[in-house]
């Protein structure tokens with residue numbers, strides 16, 4: 135565990151939509167979205183994609199889920215930490231289509247979609263339906279509704295000394311970009327959606343994602359000290375992502391593409 139004065143942020147999965155395994159994808163990694171944080175003596179996970187499988191839990195764990203699309207939930211089914219009776223795990227998500235966090239996850243993880251409910255595996259599991267800001271110990275978590283089919287919650291986490299903004303699955307229309315720019319103003323680290331490249335953006339408008347250029351420009355506009363793009367398309371190979379990153383990085387030096395296994399300290 136890190137000391138209280140330093141946050142450790144680990145990218146456990148940066149892929150969007152679906153995990154990929156061939157060797158041409160291994161530099162950026164196979165697994166779908168999950169970021170692990172040690173902050174203020176707590177362990178937080180941002181999203182529960184397949185990367186959560188490798189997430190080491192602490193005694194108390196807080197899993198913040200932006201929305202219930204499968205690529206952000208699939209890791210829960212094979213997260214062995216759920217079965218540890220000494221570990222408390224809280225799953226946070228806003229209601230979607232009138233259904234609570236508990237109802238959504240109880241439906242997905244249960245017959246006929248899955249053989250066993252999560253709360254049968256984990257004795258210390260709690261579901262929390264979020265609606266606006268909340269706190270976890272010394273951390274304040276603010277939320278912003280993003281532009282994504284079915285809705286998505288973006289998170290701003292701060293302890294008053296440093297701030298991380300996690301905004302994936304967002305299509306940056308003018309309105310959505312203005313709101314996020316305000317929300318993320320002056321943050322230390324912005325983890326942002328970069329699923330699309332310029333060539334396929336036109337045919338994928340309305341799917342709820344941003345181009346790498348849009349994500350990088352948002353980071354520059356809000357004055358983020360560092361911008362890390364994630365949620366890469368499962369068809370994007372390492373070679374393609376490397377080339378795109380070089381191009382983006384020339385124009386936006388504070389912006390990099392995230393790779394599974396990378397660790398940042400704030």
Ligand SMILES: [Zn+2]
Nearest residue numbers: 150151205303
């Ligand atoms: Zn997604």
Ligand SMILES: [Zn+2]
Nearest residue numbers: 201203282303
């Ligand atoms: Zn989604």
